[in-house]
Amino acid sequence: MLKVLSMTRSITDDISGWGALFNGRAGDGNVSVMMATLLFIIPNKKQEGEKLMDWNKCMKLPWKIILLLGSDFAIADGDQTSALADILSKALYFLKFTSNNAATTLVAPLFIQIPKSMPVHPLLLMIPGAIGAQFVLLFPIGTPSNIVRFTTGHIEIQDMIKTGLPLKTAGTGVLSLLMPTLGNFIFYQFAKFTST
Structure with a gap:
């Protein structure tokens, strides 16, 4: 997903990607931060209420x-x-x-x-x-x-x-x-x- 968003932010000079929605101000850093934030929101389906990433896992990085x-x-x-x-x-x-x-x-x-x-x-x-x-x-x-x-x-x-x-x-x-x-x-x- 991260690669797809990075590649489609700006496709060519003639074909603008989703970055055009933000007047060209969205960069690769924005994509990375957005994907990292989603890890704290998406459930991991192993245990109820547990997300893919939590603060304890984050501290081990x-x-x-x-x-x-x-x-x-x-x-x-x-x-x-x-x-x-x-x-x-x-x-x-x-x-x-x-x-x-x-x-x-x-x-x-x-x-x-x-x-x-x-x-x-x-x-x-x-x-x-x-x-x-x-x-x-x-x-x-x-x-x-x-x-x-x-x-x-x-x-x-x-x-x-x-x-x-x-x-x-x-x-x-x-x-x-x-x-x-x-x-x-x-x-x-x-x-x-x-x-x-």
């Missing part, structure tokens, strides 16, 4: 993971809708402390705009930006898998920093060495090949 992932997507959406100047001013700060999804969303528009004003192949910026964003290994919010491991309680932040810092340093070094040398050669050879 992994809320740490849900909130960390939700904040990740909120940061990514905020960065995507912000201006290029805001992206540039926040880039160094967020790349250390945000998730790989938010970091990629943060730097991608920046690396698309820079080659328009410089004689640089766009992939020389896009590829290291996308790969470098995956080096956010130091904190639980870095990747969804980090969040899952951290919420088990068996891994501390110090352990993540101890393991993530050498990996981040090595990855950054290799990327900084390969992209201006091998990457430069490959992309310019490819550009010559495609232009002939």
Whole structure:
């Protein structure tokens, strides 16, 4: 039901879905909240008066993971809708402390705009930006898998920093060495090949 409502909210440019009833203000979040609310209303038919979801079942959900992932997507959406100047001013700060999804969303528009004003192949910026964003290994919010491991309680932040810092340093070094040398050669050879 959730998928059907999400897919029929806006069908095509010519065919409006049920979202037109709300002047285009209904989003996927509205669908999710509506479906979650219905779980507290629909009876489960196992026991009289019992619903599909109640507060006791709700308390057993992994809320740490849900909130960390939700904040990740909120940061990514905020960065995507912000201006290029805001992206540039926040880039160094967020790349250390945000998730790989938010970091990629943060730097991608920046690396698309820079080659328009410089004689640089766009992939020389896009590829290291996308790969470098995956080096956010130091904190639980870095990747969804980090969040899952951290919420088990068996891994501390110090352990993540101890393991993530050498990996981040090595990855950054290799990327900084390969992209201006091998990457430069490959992309310019490819550009010559495609232009002939």
